[in-house]
Amino acid sequence: MLRFIVKRVGLSILTLVIVSVIIFLMTSILPGDIAKQTLGRDASPEAYEIWNKEKGFDKPLVVQYGRWMGGVMTGDLGTSFKFALPVSEVLGPAAAKSAQLAIVALILIAPISILGGIAAAMNRGKKVDRMLTVGGLSAAVIPEFVWGVILILIFGVVFRVFPVSAFPNEENPNLINSVYHLLLPSIALLFVLFGYISRITRAGVIEALDSDYMRTAVLKGLSRKTAVFRHVLRNALLPTIAVIATQVPYLVGGLIAIERVFNYPGFGNTLLKAVIARDFPLLQSAVFLTGVVVVCFQLIADILFAVLNPRIRQRVTE
Amino acid sequence: MSTTNIPTLELHDLEVSYTVRGIDRQVLRDISFSIAPGEAYGLVGESGCGKSTVAFAAMRYLPRNGKITGGEIFFEGKSIVEIDEGDVAQLRRSAISMVYQNPSTALNPTIRIGKQIAEVFELNGASKSEAIERAQAALVQVQISDPAQVMRRYAHQLSGGMAQRVVIAMALASNPRLLVMDEPTTGLDATVEAEVLDLVRELRRDTGTAVLFISHNLGVIRNMCDRVGVLYAGTLVEQGATADLFNNPSHPYTVGLLRCIPRGGLHKSTDRLDTIPGTPPALGTKFDGCVFAARCALVDDKCRTQPPQMVTIDGAHVARCFHSDKAGSLPRSVEQIEYVPEAKGHSTKVGDTLLDISHLSKVFTQDGHRIRVINDVSLTLGVGETLGLVGESGSGKTTIAKLVLGLVEPEDGGIITLDGKGLAKTLNRRDVQDIGGIQIVFQNPDQALNRRHSVTRIVGRAVERLRGFSAQSSIKRAHELLLGMRVEASLHGARPVQLSGGLKQRVAIARAFAGAPQIVLCDEPTSALDVSVQAAILNLLVDLQKQDQTSFIFISHDLGVVRYISDRIAVLYLGRVVEFGTSQRVFNGPFHPYTEALLSSVPNIDGSTRKRIPLTGVVPSPSKPPSGCVLNPRCPRKEGSGYEALCETEEPNLTEVEPGHFMRCHVPMAKLKQLQS
Amino acid sequence: MTDETSKQTKQMELSERLAVLKKNKAFIIGASILAFWVFSAIFGKLVARYDQDFADYESISSSPSLKYWFGTDSSGRDVYSRVIIGSRIIIVISFLATLLGAFVGASLGLTAGYLKGRFDMVLMRILEAISAIPVIIIALLAVAAIGRASSVITILIIGIIFTPNVARTVRAAVLGESELEYVAAAKLRTEKTAHILFREVLPNVLPTLIVEFTVRLGYAIFAVATLSFLGAGLEAGSPDWGTQVADTWSLIFSEIWWPTLFPSLAIASIAVSINLISDALLEVFEL
16 A cells, blocks of 8 residues: 555656646747746846846756746745735745635535536436536536626625625634625536536436446345445445535636635735736746645545555556 | 146246336237147247246246236246235245355345245244254255255355355255256356256256256256247247257248357368347347348248247247248358558468467465466467467466456566567557557457447457557548448447447457458457357357458367367366367367366267266365475376376376377376276 | 337438437537527627627626616626627637647547557557646646647647547557458458548547537537636736636625626537537437
């Protein structure tokens, strides 16, 4: 098992190295002169040169990449052009805010989606199933910001039951108030993620329902309900929980539009500001951070899956 | 056990339909039979005849689209057609159990074996600890040697035979009065099958459980059952005591079925197999007259318009036929091919050595382990001969085929010579003539024929590439070949999915013959087919061989088939040839101890009893072969041979023990002969 | 017996499958909606009632009426006409981006799946790394690096980002196919690798590829709309739906909801229509 984990962690690190190279190359090689974009078109060539020297952009690419990665290792992410603050001080609080939103959203999304998937599987081919699967996936392909706009229109403007901003105005909002503000954006994320998670759950449950061992259980004389609980859900849901972890990229990606619509000072909004200001130190690290989050969740999913599945667990241990 | 005359299970005019795409299709019609307490009733028939449906109907477990549309099922005199789900569950918990095909998937992969068996005892009210104890006892009952250890394992850690024992233990846990067994040994190796069948027989003797035994294998049915029913197109066509039915088959279908089987002693040189013309009707076909009329040689107008009733042949022996008196003298059905052979590139005469394989080995690397799957195999094949390769799963039969074809690269030192010319190790270094010279017919035509291409294209393209013909003449030759294999012209534009299994295999054979091959490898070519179709394919292969002296390497787990078609036989165990010789020598003995065990495990369709020579233990992993002779831990002849020490330390060589007969065994011929007499 | 019934459905011919498809309700609804938008994209001027830049200064931000079906925006432009005209941009960009991703992805997937070995390993690592960054974020990064948003760049970025997904799907299908013996049979009649890939394997992978294409097309709509909403997808002032929402959505707090809602619904309707189509295809081809 340990060997498996070490190997998986190694692969994840390799992936992250490739991610960092891609990010670095995109910002360095793609056409578009950073100095020109930052200082404006009218600045003198000397000004560009001084600026580039100051920021270290005159050094060879390998050196620049080394400096960036060295900084990432030691926690020094450089200084944001826009905020004139260390990147970590800009990114840290914003990421914490986004994590709050993501956690509230996941607490809402995971159980509802899993239950939806189970309900669809148990009613396979019936109306409930069609509605949940077709409806769920149709909702999932509508962009988050469209959901945001529609939700704000309905609950914030027409009925005025929910705050339209995700962030309370008070100085020290209590937990309930914070969650209350996060509810509408979480619902928007729910619409986008419900379809995927419930579909994965449904497929897992159906596979288990159709399995020979389920037949064995029923023919042993277990009632259908007991058989489903003991033999189907156990086999179907444990991997599903692991699979949810792989949906994290969608969640992180979705945060950007959601934070913009609900005006939430999180990671996504910060990243968007960095894009508009062409604040590359901030942008590089922000994008790399999303890569780290996604890869970590995938790693957790992989390991969880192996731990939960005796077949893999055994192959791994041997 | 009940002492009254009430049958354990009784089916009365049972009718079952499946709804497929909105249309009800009848799959069982007027099925009536009964099973007395303690009796074993066998149900035999080809795929699609509805035998599994009978089993699941008896368990009240039809698929979601299936329903009972008529008739009755009585269990111990009480109807179970209308009872509710709770009562059905109670019945399954305490009175009826089932064992089915594919035991390894029948067990839950994430729950330990012990807990799965204990579950049944808990259902019947045992406490947790008591249930665990009884589960262990149940494993002892099915003769698992290390029950405590097996209790802690997961399904994937068990061999097929072991998994089936566990499933049987689970089925017996409720002390059932009826055990339904649906193809319980299909897919298991012959020696494992024999062990499981022995176990079932012993358990029946000990428990007195009534058994509904379902199988496509007539030999198994004959050896396991007191009475037999023959099912065709969802209709019971004949029923009787086992010996009566097998000795005096009285329905043309039963007669045909028994004649199709290459049974002990038949050989291609003297005997031609009978076939049943046509194919079984599709699911849900409607009939005005007899269900078998379309394929019957005795058919007349009455058969086509009027459904026959069961007529008594003799006592309890009944057949559903107007002409049951004439069934025994059913005319033989013999079909001839119209194959036009092509001149072969090489000049050799029958019997000359065509293929010479020497010291062939193959090592696969898996997760860092080196696994020697083929070890020092040497074989020869003559012009116009068939070499049969037999052995259980994992013995390396298919790998040898791939090595010969060049699909897999052999280790250094292995040499393959075709007609005196050394062949390159891999396909891409062989020339067109060598590649066309050795072709293959795969086991599963669904995978071997590209489902997006037409039959003409599949064969035509092979002609074009291997013979260098123009596109037009390739198509012409393809049609010629297909007609020769009896694939009608109207089907030449069809895709493989539109053809029956037998026709697909004919197309595959036509493709193999496209390059005028000298050798055709046949890798279990009839294993996926029903016996009536198998016979026609075997006849076709034999005819092809007679017409143009093609040589075959015939791989099969079915010893009857191999015996029928082969001139020479090689017996494989753990990637080694343990015995090699003419068909007659290998089948008549003295045998290599492994061959002996293998032959004795085949259920005999003639009803003669024969002592089984058991192989103890399981097949060792090729990554960790035993020291000495690889068979020695399981060898039935090691003890008492006087060679025990040698067997355990030194691997024997393949030596010629008599002219044309090779064996890999330390025990001398004379001693073996004495032990085996 | 259950095996046999399922075998029968598997043995359906293509023409039969298409017949089933034509009866599929979800497919009909999806295809109708998509057909409407494609028609609008091609013949937008016929469906629209005003020019996209026509501004009626007399009625600024007027609510939906007979004259202006979807109302007017804060510059007095007809929302209905702008929604109709806007369909062209999103459809063309999404389609081209998907085509690019599907073509490159399918080529890589086919080769990787068939050749396996080192090429496959390296490629899969790189593709995995690309898909570790959410689509929107990698697109934003590229836009920032290049310095301006434009439709060509959006097509390239989305196309490249979709490559890993398509490649992975196709690769998995090819891996499954190349295990089948018809591939060995083709080798045994001296076929070249290219022939085996394109004439033997590809036709069998095609249904998978078609479904993947439609699924990706849905995502492309999603991504293009989101990027243009964030101001990073298209040239500024472009009359596409995402930009329209971005330009007007702050007005919904003043209860001027129509310039925002209608383009939002347009995005939703086209995304859902494509999803209905791909879902129906998935069902009919039993993938």
